[in-house]
Amino acid sequence: MKKLRFSAFLAALMLTTLTACSTTDSGRRTVGQYVDDAAITAGVKAAIVNEPTLKVSEIQVETYEGVVQLSGFVSSAANIATASTVARSVNGVKSVKNDIRLK
Template sequence: MTLPNRFAAIFSALLLVSVVGCASTPKHEGTGQYMDDTVITTKVKTAIFNEPTLKSTEINVETYKGTVQLSGFVNSRADMKKAVEVARSVEGVVAVKDQMQLK
């Protein structure tokens, strides 16, 4: 094997290992999916915080594969409904699970 062929083979092997290492499995997210979910979580938190009718900072946001779960405590059912609406309006959100409770 010539020197350029060896470098090409090594480079191809490293490229394959790096691509496979970042792939997701059915139960675990890949690196790209994790970053996307982190961005969605941040956008939803920001949207909820910027919503003037939602004064509660006790709403927790978690995202997995585009599905947002809202949990924590709110003052009224209207606040629950508004938080879900705000979360659904964020780009990238696939579904919203409402696990919030009334104070």
């Protein structure tokens, strides 16, 4: 009985390991990369919230393979530059594409 439980546990562990290596996005990103991008997006959004001159509701953030894309509308050119600087400061960001526009 113990061998059967151990075998079932080992099979479940192997299946979990294989699932973690699977890909999403038609084979482009692994689940791990997707999770990393989600963490970077959350970090950038948190950094924007902590920047008093920016409004997180005005700026959308998307991340793909460490490249952050900012979009939305803000009230000043200084806010556009600040958003880029804030995004670049987040750990894991490889580069920033800033598509933020003035209102």
